Amino acid sequence: MASIQIIVGSMLGGTEYVAEACEQTLNDLGHQTTLHFQPQLAQIPTEKQIWLICTSTHGAGDYPDNIKHFVDDLTHSDQDLSTSKFLVIGVGDSSYDTFCLAAKNIEKLIETKSCKKIISLLTLDMQQDIDPEDLAQQWILKHQDLLY
Numbered sequence: 001m002a003s004i005q006i007i008v009g010s011m012l013g014g015t016e017y018v019a020e021a022c023e024q025t026l027n028d029l030g031h032q033t034t035l036h037f038q039p040q041l042a043q044i045p046t047e048k049q050i051w052l053i054c055t056s057t058h059g060a061g062d063y064p065d066n067i068k069h070f071v072d073d074l075t076h077s078d079q080d081l082s083t084s085k086f087l088v089i090g091v092g093d094s095s096y097d098t099f100c101l102a103a104k105n106i107e108k109l110i111e112t113k114s115c116k117k118i119i120s121l122l123t124l125d126m127q128q129d130i131d132p133e134d135l136a137q138q139w140i141l142k143h144q145d146l147l148y
Helices: 014-028 065-076 101-111 132-142
Strands: 003-009 032-036 050-056 085-092 122-125
Touching (some): 014 132, 065 101, 085 101, 122 132
Parallel strands (some): 050 085, 085 122
């Protein structure tokens, strides 16, 4: 099974619930997971890992405060992530024109570090999706064969 680092960007806590639901599903599938609610690049394993980034968007397309330092460090890092893979879940509100922009931006950033995208971005709309945690879990189960 895979070692999966769950990196969380959240301002109000809703994205944390999504990340915890993903953790439960991944653990049920036999994967080793670690949640990072205050992610710091230097503390997150990068060699032969899967990174699951769950992030909301704050303000005018900004990253949540708790993940800004991680994104800055990653942006300025010359670290090669070519042995690792990633997937991203964006949580937002579709009534804003910056819907899930932070998730879209971090997906692009991680790709520039030679990390392999496993699955295209999942966006969850807090205005319309009644149970975003369940939708995230279903998405993982649907793509579980890619998580190795």
